Amino acid sequence: MSLAPSKKKPPPPPKEEKKEEKKEEAEAKPEEDHYCDMLCCKFKKPPLKEYMTYLKLPDSIDSYTDRRYVAWLMLVTVAYNWNCWFIPLRCVFPYQTPSNTIYWFIIDIICDICYLCDLLIFQPRVQFLRGGDIISDKVEMKKFYHSTVKFRLDLISVLPFDVLYFFFGFNPAFRVNKMLKHNTFFEFNDRLEAILDKAYIYRVIRTTGYLLFILHINACLYYWASDYEGLGSTRWVYDGQGNMYLRCYYWAVRTLITIGGLPEPQTLFEIVFQLLNFFLGVFVFSSLIGQMRDVIGAATAGQNYYRSCMDNTVSYMNTYSIPKLVQNRVRTWYEYTWDSQGMLDESELLEQMPTKMQLAIAIDVNFAIVNKVDLFKGCDTQMIYDMLLRLKSIVYLPGDFVCKKGEIGREMYIIKQGEVQVLGGPDGTKVLVTLRAGAVFGEISLLAAGGGNRRTANVVAHGFANLFILDKKTLNEILVHYPDSEKLLMKKAKYVLKTIFKSLSLIITRPSYLYPLVGPKLFLDINLNKVL
Secondary structure, X not given: OOHHHHHHOOOHHHHHHHHHHHHHHHHHHHHHHOEEEEOOEEEEOOOHHHHHHHHOOOOOEOOOOOHHHHHHHHXXXXXXXXXXXXXXXXXXXXXXXXXXXXXXXXXXXXXXXHHHHHHXXXXXXXXXXXXXXXEOOHHHHHHHHHOXXXXXXXXXXXXXXXXXXXXXXXXXXXXXXXXHOHHXXXXXXXXXHHHOOOHHXXXXXXXXXXXXXXXXXXXXXXXXXXXXXXXXXXXXOOOOOOOHHHHHHHHXXXXXXXXXXXXXXXXXXXXXXXXXXXXXXXXHHXXXXXXXXXXXXXXXXXXXXXXXXXXXXXXXXXXXOOOHHHHHHHHHHHHHHHHHHOOOOHHHHHOOXXXXXXXXXXHHHHHHHHOOOHHHOOOOHHHHHHHHHXXXXXXXXXXXXXXXXXXXXXXXXXXXXXXXXXXXXXXXXXXXXXXXXXXXEOHHHHOOHHHOOEOOOEEEEOOOEEEEEEEHHHHHHHHOOOHXXXXXXXXXXXHHHHHHHHHHHHHHHOOOOOHHHHHHHHHHHOOHHHHO
């Protein structure tokens, strides 16, 4: 009897193990469900919940940062353009017939649904500013939207004047109110330009679209005038031959651009119509061409500034008979700096921003590099932030000396891009070490007593090298506000310098016949970039 319980007791642990295994399998199943087999390929698909979470409409919409809102505005803009382009076309040209009216009607209904969703769902959720505060309360956002002129125009644009179809037939003129939703079109343009990398390309396309739309309206007016006078009744009106829209559009282009060669108007109506077209063409095309010039000028302003600076520098060098070798290096510097950075001086762009914005950009660009410097580890984070704002970027050409042996070192260098070589040896041409992107050298020069220590080797740019520089004066101005960090840096500097001098003393006490063998190795072992 005493053995029976002992035989029954062992089973429970395996049950617990089975339960744990079942739990693990249950937890693993959802992950396995995310994989699909298709054409002998196995790929992972995101779960449906992630899609639903992303597509879920937020309680409030930030119109400046929410890309989904921009996508929705694009959809409404497409519906708006449909109405703007096709309502005049259908009113004038006989393209809407009883046989295809149902198709026009279906697309109109889809556009109206977009308008209605924008009015009832999206616009009442858009955040707004009041006294500098971002208002995201549902009630307040709805009240604000209902108090704007945009709401009144949006409300008029969704009024169902289409019901008049049942009394007067399918006349597209009843949908003219749909063209009042122009505020959404301009809002979409502003939001899209804000997120595009090259917004000037879209501006050129948009300006071209304005031109094509004006020509489209003029073509519709010309067909209406021809129909009013009677198709083919005079030499000036459309004769009814060929593709009616293309023929009228061709006439509109030649008239507004005032190319000439058109038939002379005969009747008073035709003369007045033609005169109005000529006047419209003068004003419209002058304004559109001016706008196109401004867009292209703004897009190429940086390029023009670069060319102007380069031309002025070349002219200056020619005036003072600078050697051609130096002139070629100056030209190379201009071209490389422009191609790599897109500007000649990054600081000019950042100076236009508030200090907080400058700091945010500097942290993203440079913090990871500066944080690797052993000398600054443990220092106040705010001190490092202040230091990031003072870093200066400079480009060195292949063969340029970053620093020379024997000169007083007052700067620290951080390699942002490219490589530099440390030269030594009896003739000063032997490559002792190559420093690459992310490396730091010369930091001890910032804290050395007596104004700076002397460089112990030549440092030359191997190719094109982009370096950050922090000088001693700037660092001292920063450390005035951070005494604890200053003490820490001085302590580290003394320790490193003590190590360096101790290592150098070992080299000096070596027998002269052993120095060529032992000296260079010890020189590298004491961290050459700190000595520099």
